[in-house]
Amino acid sequence: MRMIEYVLILVFVFPGLALGDKGSNRTVFELNDGPGRWFRNAAGPVAGAGSLGVGTPGVEVRFKGESNTVHTMTSLLYPAGAANMPFDTDPQKGSAEVELTTPGLYVFFCQIHPYMLGAVVVDDPTTEGLDLGENITLINGITVPTSSDLATRLLRGFFILTEPANWQNFASTEPWHVSYPNVNVRIAGGAVVNLPQVLNARYGNDTELPALLTPSREGVGEVWVDTQFETTADKEKPGTATAVDATTWEVTRKVSLPHIEMNNPHNMWTDRDQNLIYVTEWFDSKLTLFERETGQLIDRITVGEAPAHVMTRVDTDQLHVSLNGSDDQESVVELAPLANGVEREIDIGRPGPHAHWMGHDGMTMVTPNVFTGDSTIYDFWRDEVLEIVPTGTLEAHPIATGMMPDSSKYYVANFLDSTFTLIETQTGEVLKTINLLQNYNPLTGEITGPVGGLPIQTPVSPDGIAMVTANILTDTITIVDTRKDELVASLPCDAGCHGVQFGAKKGGGYYAYISSQAANTLQVVDIDPNGDEDPSDAKVVGRILLTATPETAMDDTITANPGMGGQGLLPIPVVYNGWVQNLPQPWKEQLTPKQRDPLH
Ligand SMILES: [Cu+2]
Structure with a gap:
C-alpha cells in the first residue's frame, strides 16, 4: 500500500x-x-x-x-x-x-x-x-x-x-x-x-460458556464475594458485596452502601462472632464495616491509601489492614477489635503490601511487598520485623500469601514472575521456588501439564493439604500439593480468575471458592473429592451465578455489570486453623470434629 x-x-x-x-x-x-x-x-x-x-x-x-x-x-x-x-x-x-x-x-x-x-x-x-x-x-x-x-x-x-x-455473562x-x-x-x-x-x-471466539452447576454436596454457612465491578443506581463508584447461601446456593443479599459511595469493595474478613463484615475500599482510603445479617452500615474508617486486604489476629481479634498505596514503611494499620478505631500503624520495613496472611496463633504476619519484590515476616511476640525475604526479581510483583495451618511455611505468589516463593516462617529461609509456567512454551503456547500465569490469591486449605491459586493470565485454578510442594493440577477458571478462599463442606472437608473479575460466577472446587488427602484429583463441582434474583435483599438497584468483578471472598464461618476454634457454639455445631480442630 x-x-x-x-x-x-x-x-x-x-x-x-x-x-x-x-x-x-x-x-x-x-x-x-x-x-x-x-x-x-x-x-x-x-x-x-x-x-x-x-x-x-x-x-x-x-x-x-x-x-x-x-x-x-x-x-x-x-x-x-x-x-x-x-x-x-x-x-x-x-x-x-x-x-x-x-x-x-x-x-x-x-x-x-x-x-x-x-x-x-x-x-x-x-x-x-x-x-x-x-x-x-x-x-x-x-x-x-x-x-x-x-x-x-x-x-x-x-x-x-x-x-x-x-466479560463473560453467565x-x-x-x-x-x-x-x-x-x-x-x-x-x-x-x-x-x-x-x-x-x-x-x-x-477461539464466540465460545459456548460452561453450564451453571449446583454442587451436589452443601457447604456450611454462606459465601461473601466482592462483586467489585457491579454498578448501582444511587452511587457513582462501582462495587457491591454479594452473599451466597452455601446450602441453597441462592444469592441472598447485595450490599452497595450508596449513601457512603462505597468504592470498589475488594476484600473482607469478619469478627470472632461472625457478625460484622469488614471490607476494604481498594480505590479509596477506607475500611468499611456493616452488619452481616442486615447489610446495615456500622462505620467507615479512614485507614490510608488503597487498603487492600484485612484479616483478624486470632488471639486478640484486632484487625490488620494492608495499605497497598502507602509510600512509607508504616504500611499495615492495626485496629481495635470490632474495628473500634485505629490503634497504630505498623512499620513492616517496606511500603505497599497487598494480600498479607496472619499466623494460626496470632504471633505472625507475612506480607507480599509489591514495590520491592520481597516479603516481610513480622513477629508480634517481639513486635518487630523478623526478616525481609526477596521473592525473585525486583519486579517479581509479589501480590499474595498463603500459609500452612501450623504457620510452619508460607507461599508468596509473584504476579509478574508467575512463581511461588516457599519460605520457612521461623527463619525466613527460601525453601523452594515453584514455576507456574514450567509446562508452558511461551513461544508456541504448547501446554504439557498443569499451568498457571499471573497468579493472584493463594490460600492454603485449613487442613493444610493443598494451596489453591487463581491465575488471571491463563484463567486457571492451580493446585499445589503442600507435602511435595509441586504443582499437581490446574482447572479451568472463568474469565479474569482472581480470588480464592476456603469454606467448610458439610460433613467434612473443604471447598475452595473462586471468584473471577471478568465473569459473574462463583466457582466451587472440591479439593479432595475422595477424601484421601491427595489434592491432585481436585475438581470444579459448582458454578453459581452471582446476579440478583427477585428474592435477593438489596439496598440499591443494579445498573450494569451484574454480578461481575469478583475479587475478595469471605466464607462464613471462617474455618482456618486458629479462627475456627473461636467460633460461637451454633457455628461449631455445623462442623465436624475434624473441621473444628483441623490439625488433630
Ligand atoms: Cu492503582
Missing part, C-alpha cells in the same frame, strides 16, 4: 490523530476508579478499545489522576530496547508524562492495582500495519517476539479485562464474544496480520 493511502486509512480509522501535527500527537489517559477503562483514553475509544491510544514516534503520553486514591504509572511491557523505558512513578494522585519514540506496543499499568491497563501503539507511518515491534520486554526482564503466544495472550487479556462488553445464553480492534498489525519478522484473525485463530 502506498504511504498516502495508509495515512488516509489511519486518519479514517483513528480520527483525532492528525499526522504531522506535533500538537495532537498525544494520548491522555485518565486514571479512574473504573470499572474496565481504568486508563481511559480522554479522546475516546480507538477502534472500540477505550484504554488504547495510537500515535507516531514522539507521541506524548500523559497520565491524569481522576481517582479517589493513588496509583503508579508504570511500563508493564514495551518494545525491546525502547527509549525512555522502563518508566515508573511513585504512588500518586497527580499527573505524569512520558514521550515514546521507538515504534511498537507499550502497555502501562498500576503496580498497586495491576489490572488497570492502558496500551499505546507507536506506529511508524512508513510501514504497513500498526507496528507492534519485533520483541516486547516485560518489566521483569522477559523478552519474547510479538508473534509469540505469550505476547498475544497478554494482548488478549488486555482487551478482555479493560472492556466490560468482553446470565445470557449467547456465546461469549470478545471484540478486538479490527486493525492490521505488523509483528515480528515484519509480518502484517489482522489482529482479530490471529487472536481468534489462537484462542
Whole structure:
C-alpha cells in the first residue's frame, strides 16, 4: 500500500490523530476508579478499545489522576530496547508524562492495582500495519517476539479485562464474544496480520460458556464475594458485596452502601462472632464495616491509601489492614477489635503490601511487598520485623500469601514472575521456588501439564493439604500439593480468575471458592473429592451465578455489570486453623470434629 493511502486509512480509522501535527500527537489517559477503562483514553475509544491510544514516534503520553486514591504509572511491557523505558512513578494522585519514540506496543499499568491497563501503539507511518515491534520486554526482564503466544495472550487479556462488553455473562445464553480492534498489525519478522484473525485463530471466539452447576454436596454457612465491578443506581463508584447461601446456593443479599459511595469493595474478613463484615475500599482510603445479617452500615474508617486486604489476629481479634498505596514503611494499620478505631500503624520495613496472611496463633504476619519484590515476616511476640525475604526479581510483583495451618511455611505468589516463593516462617529461609509456567512454551503456547500465569490469591486449605491459586493470565485454578510442594493440577477458571478462599463442606472437608473479575460466577472446587488427602484429583463441582434474583435483599438497584468483578471472598464461618476454634457454639455445631480442630 502506498504511504498516502495508509495515512488516509489511519486518519479514517483513528480520527483525532492528525499526522504531522506535533500538537495532537498525544494520548491522555485518565486514571479512574473504573470499572474496565481504568486508563481511559480522554479522546475516546480507538477502534472500540477505550484504554488504547495510537500515535507516531514522539507521541506524548500523559497520565491524569481522576481517582479517589493513588496509583503508579508504570511500563508493564514495551518494545525491546525502547527509549525512555522502563518508566515508573511513585504512588500518586497527580499527573505524569512520558514521550515514546521507538515504534511498537507499550502497555502501562498500576503496580498497586495491576489490572488497570492502558496500551499505546507507536506506529511508524512508513510501514504497513500498526507496528507492534519485533520483541516486547516485560518489566521483569522477559523478552519474547510479538508473534509469540505469550505476547498475544497478554494482548488478549488486555482487551478482555479493560472492556466490560468482553466479560463473560453467565446470565445470557449467547456465546461469549470478545471484540478486538479490527486493525492490521505488523509483528515480528515484519509480518502484517489482522489482529482479530490471529487472536481468534489462537484462542477461539464466540465460545459456548460452561453450564451453571449446583454442587451436589452443601457447604456450611454462606459465601461473601466482592462483586467489585457491579454498578448501582444511587452511587457513582462501582462495587457491591454479594452473599451466597452455601446450602441453597441462592444469592441472598447485595450490599452497595450508596449513601457512603462505597468504592470498589475488594476484600473482607469478619469478627470472632461472625457478625460484622469488614471490607476494604481498594480505590479509596477506607475500611468499611456493616452488619452481616442486615447489610446495615456500622462505620467507615479512614485507614490510608488503597487498603487492600484485612484479616483478624486470632488471639486478640484486632484487625490488620494492608495499605497497598502507602509510600512509607508504616504500611499495615492495626485496629481495635470490632474495628473500634485505629490503634497504630505498623512499620513492616517496606511500603505497599497487598494480600498479607496472619499466623494460626496470632504471633505472625507475612506480607507480599509489591514495590520491592520481597516479603516481610513480622513477629508480634517481639513486635518487630523478623526478616525481609526477596521473592525473585525486583519486579517479581509479589501480590499474595498463603500459609500452612501450623504457620510452619508460607507461599508468596509473584504476579509478574508467575512463581511461588516457599519460605520457612521461623527463619525466613527460601525453601523452594515453584514455576507456574514450567509446562508452558511461551513461544508456541504448547501446554504439557498443569499451568498457571499471573497468579493472584493463594490460600492454603485449613487442613493444610493443598494451596489453591487463581491465575488471571491463563484463567486457571492451580493446585499445589503442600507435602511435595509441586504443582499437581490446574482447572479451568472463568474469565479474569482472581480470588480464592476456603469454606467448610458439610460433613467434612473443604471447598475452595473462586471468584473471577471478568465473569459473574462463583466457582466451587472440591479439593479432595475422595477424601484421601491427595489434592491432585481436585475438581470444579459448582458454578453459581452471582446476579440478583427477585428474592435477593438489596439496598440499591443494579445498573450494569451484574454480578461481575469478583475479587475478595469471605466464607462464613471462617474455618482456618486458629479462627475456627473461636467460633460461637451454633457455628461449631455445623462442623465436624475434624473441621473444628483441623490439625488433630
Ligand atoms: Cu492503582
